[in-house]
Amino acid sequence: xxxxxxxxxxxxxxxxxxxxxxxxxxxxxxxxxxxxxxxxxxxxxxxxxxxxxxxxxxxxxxxxxxxxxxxxxxxxxxxxxxxxxxxxxxxxxxxxxxxxxxxxxxxxxxxxxxxxxxxxxxxxxxxxxxxxxxxxxxxxxxxxxxxxxxxxxxxxxxxxxxxxxxxxxxxxxxxxxxxxxxxxxxxxxxxxxxxxxxxxxxxxxxxxxxxxxxxxxxxxxxxxxxxxxxxxxxxxxxxxxxxxxxxxx
Amino acid sequence: xxxxxxxxxxxxxxxxxxxxxxxxxxxxxxxxxxxxxxxxxxxxxxxxxxxxxxxxxxxxxxxxxxxxxxxxxxxxxxxxxxxxxxxxxxxxxxxxxxxxxxxxxxxxxxxxxxxxxxxxxxxxxxxxxxxxxxxxxxxxxxxxxxxxxxxxxxxxxxxxxxxxxxxxxxxxxxxxxxxxxxxxxxxxxxxxxxxxxxxxxxxxxxxxxxxxxxxxxxxxxxxxxxxxxxxxxxxxxxxxxxxxxxxxxxxxxxxxxxxxxxxxxxxxxxxxxxxxxxxxxxxxxxxxxxxxxxxxxxxxxxxxxxxxxxxxxxxxxxxxxxxxxxxxxxxxxxxxxxxxxxxxxxxxxxxxxxxx
Numbered sequence: 001x002x003x004x005x006x007x008x009x010x011x012x013x014x015x016x017x018x019x020x021x022x023x024x025x026x027x028x029x030x031x032x033x034x035x036x037x038x039x040x041x042x043x044x045x046x047x048x049x050x051x052x053x054x055x056x057x058x059x060x061x062x063x064x065x066x067x068x069x070x071x072x073x074x075x076x077x078x079x080x081x082x083x084x085x086x087x088x089x090x091x092x093x094x095x096x097x098x099x100x101x102x103x104x105x106x107x108x109x110x111x112x113x114x115x116x117x118x119x120x121x122x123x124x125x126x127x128x129x130x131x132x133x134x135x136x137x138x139x140x141x142x143x144x145x146x147x148x149x150x151x152x153x154x155x156x157x158x159x160x161x162x163x164x165x166x167x168x169x170x171x172x173x174x175x176x177x178x179x180x181x182x183x184x185x186x187x188x189x190x191x192x193x194x195x196x197x198x199x200x201x202x203x204x205x206x207x208x209x210x211x212x213x214x215x216x217x218x219x220x221x222x223x224x225x226x227x228x229x230x231x232x233x234x235x236x237x238x239x240x241x242x243x244x245x246x247x248x249x
Numbered sequence: 250x251x252x253x254x255x256x257x258x259x260x261x262x263x264x265x266x267x268x269x270x271x272x273x274x275x276x277x278x279x280x281x282x283x284x285x286x287x288x289x290x291x292x293x294x295x296x297x298x299x300x301x302x303x304x305x306x307x308x309x310x311x312x313x314x315x316x317x318x319x320x321x322x323x324x325x326x327x328x329x330x331x332x333x334x335x336x337x338x339x340x341x342x343x344x345x346x347x348x349x350x351x352x353x354x355x356x357x358x359x360x361x362x363x364x365x366x367x368x369x370x371x372x373x374x375x376x377x378x379x380x381x382x383x384x385x386x387x388x389x390x391x392x393x394x395x396x397x398x399x400x401x402x403x404x405x406x407x408x409x410x411x412x413x414x415x416x417x418x419x420x421x422x423x424x425x426x427x428x429x430x431x432x433x434x435x436x437x438x439x440x441x442x443x444x445x446x447x448x449x450x451x452x453x454x455x456x457x458x459x460x461x462x463x464x465x466x467x468x469x470x471x472x473x474x475x476x477x478x479x480x481x482x483x484x485x486x487x488x489x490x491x492x493x494x495x496x497x498x499x500x501x502x503x504x505x506x507x508x509x510x511x512x513x514x515x516x517x518x519x520x521x522x523x524x525x526x527x528x529x530x531x532x533x534x535x536x537x538x539x540x541x542x543x544x545x546x547x548x549x550x551x552x553x554x555x556x557x558x559x560x561x562x563x564x565x566x567x568x569x570x571x572x573x574x575x576x577x578x579x580x581x582x583x584x585x586x587x588x589x590x591x592x593x594x595x596x597x598x599x600x601x602x603x604x605x
Contacts, residue, residue: 051455073454083455091448094441102445103456107438151457 002064004029004186005050005081005155010059012045012210019045020210023059027155027203032177032187034197034218037207038231043190044086046207047157051083052076063154077103080154086163086190088140090147092133096124099132099143103151118146122176138165141173155186162193174200198222206230275421279414288413290527295420296482297526300499301506301518302427303474306434307467308504309513312447313366316500317377320384321472323494324357325350325479330400330489331393339403344419347480354476355469362468366461369450381495388491399490402483416485423481424519427474431515434467443467447513498543502529505546509553511560520561525549 006026012019020042027033035043048054050061052073061069068079082103091099100115101107119125122142127135132143141161148156161177162170170193177187177200191197197204198218206214206221208230214221221227279288300322308315329346332338338346365376388394407415434440442463445453454460483489503518506525511517525546532542557564 053451053455073451074457074459077455077457085452089449089452091445091452093448094444098441098444101438101441102453102458104438107436107441147456 001028001030003027004064005188006062007046007050008060008062010046010049010061011057012042012049012054013057018210020049020056020059023207023210023212025205025212025215027186027188029154029186030181030184031202032181032189032200034201034204035188035190035207036192036194036197036204037213040209041207041230042210043207044159045210047083047159047190050076051081051157077151077153081157082148082151082153082155083157084141084144084148084159084161086159088137088144090132090135090140090143092131094132095128096130096132096135096143097128100128100147100150103147115147115150118150119143121149121179122146123172138169141165141169145173145176149180155188156180158187158189158191160191161189162191162196170196194222279417283410285410285413288417290530292413292416292420292485293530294523294526295417295424296478296485297503297506297522298424298519299420299427299478300475301503301510301522302424302431302515303471303478304503305507305513305518306427306431306474307443307464307471309507309518310434310440310443310447311464311467312513313369313373313464313468314504315365315377315468315471316374316497316504317361317365317381318471318475318503319495319497319499320361320377320381321354321357321475322479322482322499323384323388323489323491323496325354325476326483326489326494327388327394327400328353328476329480329483330395330402333403334400341405343403343405343484347477350480351473351477354479355473357476358469358472359465361472362465366464366468381497381500385491385495388495394491397491399488399494400483402487402489404487405484413485416481419481420478420485423474423478428515428519430470430474435515439463439466444513498546501546501550502526505550505553508560509549509557511562511564514560514562517560517562 003026006024008024010020010023012023023042023046025035025046035046037043045054049056052068052071052075055070059069060067063079063081066079068076068081071079091102094102096119097112097115100119101111104111104115116125116128119128122145124135124139124142124146127139132140135143145156145158145161158177161173165173174196177189181187189197189201201218203216204214204218204221205212206224206227208226213226213230214224216224278291282288282291300318304315304318307313328350329343332346332349333343361380365373365380368376388399389397394400405412434443442453442458442460445456445458446460446463450460479494483494486493502525503522506521507518508521509517509524510519510521529542529546532545536542553560
């Protein structure tokens with residue numbers, strides 16, 4: 001299986017805070033990869049560096065061996081990386097269909113048809129004429145996923161897709177991701193919902209203080225001592241005494 | 250035919266009928282109202298329809314509020330004046346210089362935009378004001394601009410009674426051109442990208458929108474049209490001075506016109522200009538103290554921003570929709586079959602509320 005996306009020794013600091021330090025991650029083509037870690041561990045910063053929203057101080061980012069380090073967001077998108085945001089970012093004064101057409105090559109009938117197919121896929125086609133600003137939070141999540149999908153990127157980075165949405169919608173989103181992955185789409189997902197990550201991902205990478213502390217299949221990662229340390233501090237014994245304190249499957 | 254399709258057909262029919270009536274009224278205006286005092290209102294109204302619509306295709310669509318549009322307007326006027334003087338262009342041949350006014354507007358917009366469009370919101374506004382004052386000062390101090398005396402336009406040997414009519418039709422052609430352009434842009438991918446930038450520029454960039462290129466293209470187009478109409482204004486008034494060519498009230502007026510009618514809509518700036526410009530002219534004529542008009546303009550700006558912030562067209566549209574739907578939401582009220590059940594459940598709506 002070939003590596004689709006990889007970061008090599010990425011460093012990023014904000015003022016005196018080291019957000020990423022020697023961060024090396026690689027995502028295989030056709031997989032669903034998870035990126036987890038406590039708050040402030042650098043997950044979203046890594047997303048920002050990969051997608052051009054933040055500039056790396058050092059290190060490289062490659063997409064299929066093509067260097068895309070510090071490329072502008074529009075160029076990163078054109079190269080084949082689509083992303084969603086932790087706090088959903090749609091275009092509220094545009095209609096749902098217009099939102100879908102923003103990443104398209106045009107606004108012709110063929111583009112509209114493709115956009116409608118994606119809206120049907122995520123289940124909000126009925127709202128295509130509504131202003132996006134009138135959608136509920138969960139619907140916005142689906143819209144954001146749909147307009148990333150319409151551009152057919154090689155890899156999709158999802159930042160907390162299950163954050164702030166109810167359980168049935170979480171399952172709906174997970175089902176859509178599985179379907180797309182079965183069709184060959186690659187995903188990198190940042191998520192705090194451990195059940196969601198562990199049930200969905202083929203491989204999980206754990207970040208702590210901007211550094212990768214563990215990488216591997218979910219079953220291995222969730223028992224990794226360094227992961228428990230990262231989430232619960234040094235006192236593993238306490239965690240073992242109180243297993244409910246760790247979200248798990 | 251379904252009732253929805255019938256309603257859509259009726260709406261389209263009503264729209265085209267209204268457009269045809271408006272076109273006929275615009276064409277016949279100087280014929281019906283041949284008094285030069287009245288046609289003067291028409292010429293100025295159309296000049297400002299063009300200027301406000303040109304401002305709107307950049308600022309209204311992209312959300313970048315420019316207060317430096319007079320830079321293009323004055324430069325267009327001066328370009329025609331300087332070219333006519335230096336190349337000894339006289340008579341009606343002077344109208345052949347209008348494309349030059351547009352070219353000068355566009356040529357200034359490119360470096361202006363490359364500097365100003367790197368920043369956003371209030372910083373962008375401040376830069377546009379700064380550039381505006383630089384141009385006004387240059388007009389005052391350079392010898393080729395005629396200094397504080399400004400420049401006269403070549404004499405046009407036309408009858409006084411019908412002098413305004415050719416200007417009316419030239420301004421009408423400019424207005425129709427920019428309205429058509431604005432309509433086409435709003436429907437095109439270019440316009441969609443501008444409106445996406447207005448909502449969330451960073452997000453738009455992350456979806457492949459080349460924001461700088463799109464903004465600069467709109468800014469340049471807007472500058473070209475404003476330069477062109479500045480040239481028409483100069484030939485009509487037969488003179489340009491630094492304080493009239495580069496007039497801060499010009500910027501305030503066109504912004505107010507767009508806000509009053511509806512920022513970012515095609516019809517909004519047109520309606521705003523048709524209300525404000527004749528009103529301003531009337532006040533100037535009615536009251537000998539010219540400052541009354543400016544005070545009222547400022548007061549109107551406050552009223553619009555406070556009570557009709559979205560403008561007449563969007564607010565009026567909403568009222569009409571409420572009336573026609575008798576208070577029911579015009580948005581899809583029930584989720585269709587293919588929508589997942591949780592999306593139909595109001596309880597599943599997030600913190601910002603749902604559609605249904």
